[in-house]
Amino acid sequence: MASLKDKSQRGPWFVKIGGEMLPCAHERWFSTREHTYHDPFAEPGRREWDEWVAALKEKRRAVMTRGDGTDAEPTRYLAVYAIDHIEVTGSDLRFRLVKRLDAAI
Numbered sequence: 001m002a003s004l005k006d007k008s009q010r011g012p013w014f015v016k017i018g019g020e021m022l023p024c025a026h027e028r029w030f031s032t033r034e035h036t037y038h039d040p041f042a043e044p045g046r047r048e049w050d051e052w053v054a055a056l057k058e059k060r061r062a063v064m065t066r067g068d069g070t071d072a073e074p075t076r077y078l079a080v081y082a083i084d085h086i087e088v089t090g091s092d093l094r095f096r097l098v099k100r101l102d103a104a105i
Contacts, residue, residue: 025062042093
């Protein structure tokens with residue numbers, strides 16, 4: 001896998017790393033201690049949201065990002081994680097972190 005140094009076409013939903021678009025997920029919803037991600041504000045039916053969840057399920061990877069507390073562009077890309085058990089129930093999105101694949105330098 002390409003390094004996070006090789007990123008381009010950044011945005012709040014996806015980042016291109018080594019020629020591949022990967023979904024971004026904000027660190028505020030990650031628990032690296034419990035190896036889980038839980039966003040209680042899912043928006044099923046919103047086009048961007050549904051495309052993002054579909055990419056999580058297809059790629060089985062997510063890029064952990066850090067932001068400035070707004071929904072604007074991420075300010076830092078922290079790591080790429082392999083993920084599984086991706087579930088959306090009502091307004092809850094949850095998945096499990098399987099393995100850290102790459103870290104920002």
